[in-house]
Amino acid sequence: MPANLAEATVIDASGVHYRQLNELIREALESGANQIKLEGVNGQRFIGAGLVSEARLEIDGVPGNDLAVFMDGPTIVCKGNVQDGSANTMNSGTVVIHGNAGDVLGYGMRGGKLFIRGSVGYRVGIHMKEFGEKVPVMIVGGRAGNFLGEYMAGGVLCVLGLDVAANESVVGNYCGTGMHGGLMFIRQPIEDWQVGKEVGFADVDQDDIDMLMPHIDSYCENFGGDPEDLRQMLEDGLIAKLYPFSKRPYGNLYAY
Secondary structure, eight states, X not given: OXXXXXXXXXXXXXXXXXXXXXXXXXXXXXXXXSEEEEEEEESOOOTTTTXXXXXEEEEEEEOOSSTTTTOEEEEEEESSOOOSOTTTTOOEEEEEESSOOOSSTTTTOOSSEEEESSOOOSSTTTTOOOBTTBOOEEEESSOOOTTTTTTOEEEEEEEOOTTSOTTSOSSOSSBTTTOOEEEEEEESOOOGGGBOTTEEEEXXXXXXXXXHHHHHXXXXXXXXXXXXXXXXXXXXXXXXXXXXXXXXXXXXXXXX
């Protein structure tokens, strides 16, 4: 059961079924907690699912699939790695991952921010989308696997490759396949054959830098480092901008 402390509500998740754990989180929030610390997390799914709150959750351990699914507002900080599907269809809020993350992060992500210090798996950022002022942002400090930004419809996806050798690519193959909205910023080198036919390359301009730097600042606030070093990477052309050629890349396959 939760134990109320002066600054945070601590929940011991050791051996607790994911349904019970999520019930305990909701009970704590309904009781007025705005800071929750989860200890002993070991693969429990759906942590933060559908939460509408301004609370902060800190996780010690490895959460399971669909962390922050449908979440709307909270901040979740995970001190280690996470499994697949984090920020699935997240509407708003912030997820900070100090380790690596699995596949399919940010699927259908509609808003909010997702910061990953390490690397991510396959099919990250699929169907990310935006509407009006709601623009999802994902920044990956390491590298990403195949199909990054597949069918991406909006938002901002940035892969920095901070711990990757300068001559190594930080993304896999099929990057941006079916992309029809949003922007990706990928640390060089990235070759034409790695990206979908729907994707174009452009130099990063000052408007891009002005848009990215507040998110870079947040990334560095969470993980350390000097944001000016990352600004310099942008200004020196070490990061490429990827954009979609068309809003409807496969329209000719279905229209007569």
